Amino acid sequence: MLTKEEIYQKVREVLMDALAVDEEEVRPDATLVGDLGAESIDFLDIVFKLEKAFNIKIPRGELFPEDILTNPQFVKDGKFTEAGLEELRKRMPFAELDQFARNPLVQDFANLLTVADMCRFVELKLQQQGG
Amino acid sequence: MRWYWIDRFIEFESGRYAKAVKNVSLAEEHLHDHFPGYPIMPPSLIIEGVAQTAGLLVGEYNQFKMKVVLAKVPRAVFYHEAKPGDTLIYTATIDAIHPHGAAVHATSHLGDKLQAELELVFAHLGDEFAGRQLFRPGTLTHMMRILRAYEVGRAADGSPLVEPPDDRDAP
Numbered sequence: 001m002l003t004k005e006e007i008y009q010k011v012r013e014v015l016m017d018a019l020a021v022d023e024e025e026v027r028p029d030a031t032l033v034g035d036l037g038a039e040s041i042d043f044l045d046i047v048f049k050l051e052k053a054f055n056i057k058i059p060r061g062e063l064f065p066e067d068i069l070t071n072p073q074f075v076k077d078g079k080f081t082e083a084g085l086e087e088l089r090k091r092m093p094f095a096e097l098d099q100f101a102r103n104p105l106v107q108d109f110a111n112l113l114t115v116a117d118m119c120r121f122v123e124l125k126l127q128q129q130g131g
Numbered sequence: 132m133r134w135y136w137i138d139r140f141i142e143f144e145s146g147r148y149a150k151a152v153k154n155v156s157l158a159e160e161h162l163h164d165h166f167p168g169y170p171i172m173p174p175s176l177i178i179e180g181v182a183q184t185a186g187l188l189v190g191e192y193n194q195f196k197m198k199v200v201l202a203k204v205p206r207a208v209f210y211h212e213a214k215p216g217d218t219l220i221y222t223a224t225i226d227a228i229h230p231h232g233a234a235v236h237a238t239s240h241l242g243d244k245l246q247a248e249l250e251l252v253f254a255h256l257g258d259e260f261a262g263r264q265l266f267r268p269g270t271l272t273h274m275m276r277i278l279r280a281y282e283v284g285r286a287a288d289g290s291p292l293v294e295p296p297d298d299r300d301a302p
Contacts, residue, residue: 017205018205041203041254042203044202044203044232045234045252047229048226048234051227052227060229060230060231
């Protein structure tokens, strides 16, 4: 079983490689999109690299449940509804959602994930897969 | 005129890897200007050829039913120049293939020399592109035929690769 520190180091390496950023930029609180400049297509690359680095399988929508965005029950007038936030908490237990929930604009959703969230995501995957 | 940057497949194993030949010729006009008096194959067009090798491999995996586009080139390192008269061998290997895309690593060899190393990420375009056509029906199987993929290709079970009927091509 990898320690938290080992997971963090490997996640950093994946992000440095996929986003061509320097080591010091990849801090736990850095957001992937805003701080590290990830574009949507980079998430595909990141998913492949995480799978390889940790020998895990990441099904579509698990890291980024984009289907929620098009469900009118969960999103209304460009904002997540209470039910939508509840769904996000259920589907993204690895993400720090408290601050986002204060003003849950859909346009800010893409910039939600941080490096620390990615580490928690990998930890959960490893636990699920008994790694 | 078509945008062909490989000449033929020499190996093609469905869902796993493909090997293609690119003969660099001074008859190719782009070499007259790249560079005047010093013709070398532009690395960007080597990437394109490798992407065609890999893209057809990824597309064939789903019988060309998915819309496959080159999304990202995470890595492309060139060690040697390729000049007129050189034969490049591109080898593309699928690392992972998902409903949303594929990761491929590839090499270009000049004889025994490693000429370039690449990583490519392909995306399968989703429902938001439903109804849009990337290629005319039959284009990709036509390309596979011209490049002789069905002469050398193998299906995943080792049997000869069979050309799909035209109506299954190009969504």
